[in-house]
Amino acid sequence: MAKVLDGAAIAATIKQEVAEEVRALKAQGIRPGLAAVLVGHVPASEIYVRSKVQTCAELGLFSEMVTPDETVTTEDLLDLVRSLNDREDIDGILIQLPLPKQVDAKALLDAVLPSKDVDGFHPVNAGKLQTGRAALAPCTPAGIIEILKRSNLPISGQHAVIVGRSDIVGKPVAMLLLHENATVTICHSKTQRLGELTRQADILVAAIGRPGFITPEMVKPGATMIDVGINRITTLEEFDRYFAGDVKRELTFAKRGSTIVGDVHPKSFELAGAYTPVPGGVGPLTIAMLMANTVRAARMRRGL
């Protein structure tokens, strides 16, 4: 039987640790603070940001949500970021993506002070991560490492195959796994004979954004499978493709009219040694690591 890696439980433990750290900092007169910039009204982004702000409150961090209109210009947003950079009570700045088309997202992300870049997207932090220096690492990749370590799964010497090379997930998780002494292969849409590579994986990370993309014949039996994908499915046909016979899921689907499937086909998990379910695997770690990064940024900025 494959071991289910309970991301929600691991995230809860990390959040508890963060809350303890926040209490310790409070005794020194420091309250870590996060500013979340949410532009316009993208429903998924609104849910994410609200839950980030709520988690700050639960753990004792200060937080502030800034909500510019969707017609905002790059220049106005740059001014906003500069003012947040200058504020003493703000240790972390997150700019919720996606941004409206007229906004130069790269210019904005580059304007965040690297020391406040709690998403770990700034080129300075990406460079530090690559060269193995202390850096604020992107939250989802950092969360994946926490899942592996806290579940006592071996990384050193393992062949980690990552499908996906985004700046947000694929590349940074590759770098983090390399620093943990895994042998790393990064695959993408131009990779040839993908299945031959994924079948070699002791650790398979799927960060593709395509529902059920990793099928059973692409998996080495016993592999650790980390499914980063979040894909909403709404039709019965799709439901049956991934979850036929899953009674519990059927009830959720009937109630909500949709459910989430990862980038790994659920049938593939039957071959795994251990795997992260979707939902409840990697997802919960992202917010937990954002909180951890904010506290880390608060410490680093003060040389603590």
Ligand SMILES: NC(=O)c1ccc[n+]([C@@H]2O[C@H](COP(=O)([O-])OP(=O)(O)OC[C@H]3O[C@@H](n4cnc5c(N)ncnc54)[C@H](OP(=O)(O)O)[C@@H]3O)[C@@H](O)[C@H]2O)c1
């Ligand atoms: N759990 C979380 O908190 C969390 C956080 C972030 C993202 N996600 C989810 O993770 C997934 C990936 O996100 P992302 O931001 O990394 O996506 P992304 O920026 O769209 O990158 C997708 C990657 O998959 C590769 N790819 C696409 N089709 C492929 C194919 N047929 N064969 C091999 N590789 C292929 C792309 O290759 P090319 O580079 O060649 O185009 C690209 O590198 C999404 O479902 C997203 O919603 C979850």
